[in-house]
Amino acid sequence: MTPGAIAVLSLSMSTDAFAAAVGRGASHRPSLVGAIKAGLVFGVIEAITPLIGWGLGIVAAGLVEQIDHWIAFGLLAVVGGKMIWEASKPRDADENAGPRRAGPWALIATAVGTSIDAAAVGVGLAFIGADIWLIAASIGCTTFVLTTVGMLIGKSVGARFGKTAELLGGIALICLGVGILLEHLGVFAA
Structure with missing residues (x-):
């Protein structure tokens, strides 16, 4: 993956x-x-989950070598589509009220919940032979920075801005998946 693609992936994985x-x-x-x-x-958990997915993907990579680019595309498209759907659905009264618990376990549960998609992306990255250590570190660092900033500006900008970031992240993931597919089909060279 190019440095630009890694940056887009890191930002996309961090938006939720x-x-x-x-x-x-x-x-x-x-x-x-x-x-x-x-x-x-958030950063540590978001860095660990693509490693877990990558490990699972490595186990299966030899079995699906002929269609690995389709699997990577499908996983990125599904995760991106889910992010777009989540960002575009209306917020109900409970969501607008914010989290009910703010303790460490609620924080960890939220971090795990927002990082599950990174495990699916890790599976796709195993299929295309990406440098998972660099990508996981990039995702973790980007998530750390964006989460810290998000916590600090949340009071003044409100939850609507977070929805827009999630929508853009979903679109970027789908575009990244299309790029991987087109590259492996020989439509353009990397």
Whole structure:
């Protein structure tokens, strides 16, 4: 993957964590230290999940070598589509009220929930032979920064901005999947 593609992937994988952080920040104003701690939790978990997915993908890669680019495309398209759907659905009263619990377990559960899609992307990355260590580090660092910033600005910008970021991230993932597919089909060279 090119550095630009890694940057797009990292930003896309971080948008759902950013959206959750904006929502958490909107419901209760965190201190700088609290925002950094939340950023670390989200960043570490978001870096680990693509590694798990990649490991599973490596096990299966030899079995699906002829269609690996279709699988990578499909996974990215599904994850991107889900992000677009989540971003475009209306918020109900409970979501607008923000999270009910703000303790460490609620934070970890939110981080795991927003990183499941990164595991699916990790599977796809195994199929195309991407440098998972660089990509996982990039995703983790980007998520740390965006989550920390999201927590701090959440109170002033509200949850709507997080939805827009998630929508753009979903579109970027679909475009990345199309690019992988077209490259492996020989439509254009990397």
